[in-house]
Amino acid sequence: METPTQKFSIEFFPPRTEVGEAKLDKVHEDLAKLNPDFFSVTYGAGGSTRDGTRQIVLRYHEAGSTLAPHLSFGGSGEDDIRQLLAEYKSAGIKSLVALRGDIPSGMGSAVQHRYANELVEFIRKETGDHFHIDVACYPEIHPESSSYASDVEFFKRKVDAGANSAITQYFYNADAYYRFVDYCQDAGITIPIYPGIMPITNYANLARFSTNCGAEIPRWLAKRLDGFGDDIEGLRRFGIDVASELCEELLLGGAPGLHFYSMNLSNSVTQIWNDLSLSERQ
Numbered sequence: 001m002e003t004p005t006q007k008f009s010i011e012f013f014p015p016r017t018e019v020g021e022a023k024l025d026k027v028h029e030d031l032a033k034l035n036p037d038f039f040s041v042t043y044g045a046g047g048s049t050r051d052g053t054r055q056i057v058l059r060y061h062e063a064g065s066t067l068a069p070h071l072s073f074g075g076s077g078e079d080d081i082r083q084l085l086a087e088y089k090s091a092g093i094k095s096l097v098a099l100r101g102d103i104p105s106g107m108g109s110a111v112q113h114r115y116a117n118e119l120v121e122f123i124r125k126e127t128g129d130h131f132h133i134d135v136a137c138y139p140e141i142h143p144e145s146s147s148y149a150s151d152v153e154f155f156k157r158k159v160d161a162g163a164n165s166a167i168t169q170y171f172y173n174a175d176a177y178y179r180f181v182d183y184c185q186d187a188g189i190t191i192p193i194y195p196g197i198m199p200i201t202n203y204a205n206l207a208r209f210s211t212n213c214g215a216e217i218p219r220w221l222a223k224r225l226d227g228f229g230d231d232i233e234g235l236r237r238f239g240i241d242v243a244s245e246l247c248e249e250l251l252l253g254g255a256p257g258l259h260f261y262s263m264n265l266s267n268s269v270t271q272i273w274n275d276l277s278l279s280e281r282q
């Protein structure tokens with residue numbers, strides 16, 4: 001495995017309204033004080049957030065943060081992606097997160113559905129080594145995968161195509177991560193694999209989302225979260241403890257850093273970050 005550098009990053013999604021945008025500006029301002037290695041901004045694979053992603057990325061980049069836009073072919077042709085790459089490159093963006101993406105329901109066959117390894121190949125062909133490329137991986141296995149082995153094999157294709165590092169889907173079971181990293185190493189994958197961390201702020205949303213993306217909420221955790229009922233603040237505080245303990249365990253166990261799914265909220269990430277003194281570990 002490459003010598004791991006401890007890197008800590010935070011993910012946003014592009015808001016759909018002006019109110020959401022103003023709220024995110026404040027969240028970005030607060031989280032920028034933590035000095036993360038980068039902020040990433042998700043991309044709607046149907047092309048639905050292309051402009052929103054680009055605007056947020058360029059605005060926060062100009063404000064002095066380091067940005068990594070997410071990107072996928074989704075419904076876009078190669079010319080659109082080529083143009084976006086050129087725009088990011090000329091703006092001074094140096095990192096991307098390359099994904100197949102999830103095609104929004106209802107768009108089905110109307111969109112081109114290209115695997116992430118093809119996008120990594122395309123980016124390398126168009127822009128050489130300009131961008132550091134992150135890809136996604138799944139310690140509890142992508143929901144469409146037929147087997148653990150095939151999922152890792154397809155992950156390796158992204159690495160062979162030129163990915164520099166990977167960010168995992170979120171999980172609450174550290175063993176899933178360790179076993180995945182070991183399996184990947186045996187399969188010849190040597191890039192750093194950063195755990196994705198989802199702070200818990202809303203149990204109903206988390207449960208729904210986890211079912212869709214194949215992330216397991218352990219039974220003990222589901223039962224505890226369910227017990228908070230309408231006590232949102234109690235749940236949030238408990239969620240911070242759970243995430244902080246998981247992060248500590250992962251970092252002690254050799255994880256090269258952490259990537260936080262902020263859900264455009266700053267409180268939980270800030271508290272976990274400070275609990276673990278992450279700024280001192282960078």
Ligand code: FAD
Pocket residue numbers: 041042043044045070071097098099100101102103114115116117135136137142143144145146150151152154155158167168169170196
């Ligand atoms: P791929 O690596 O292409 O894999 C998709 C599935 O196909 C897997 O089951 C894989 O095993 C299989 N597969 C891969 N290659 C082949 C092949 N050649 N032949 C057959 N099967 C193959 N979604 C968004 O819409 N926008 C985002 O911004 C976004 N950001 C994300 C960030 C992170 C860190 C993570 C973990 C996920 C993110 N997602 C995002 C969700 C992600 O797009 C979905 O999980 C999507 O279903 C798979 O994307 P991928 O890049 O992992 O796809």
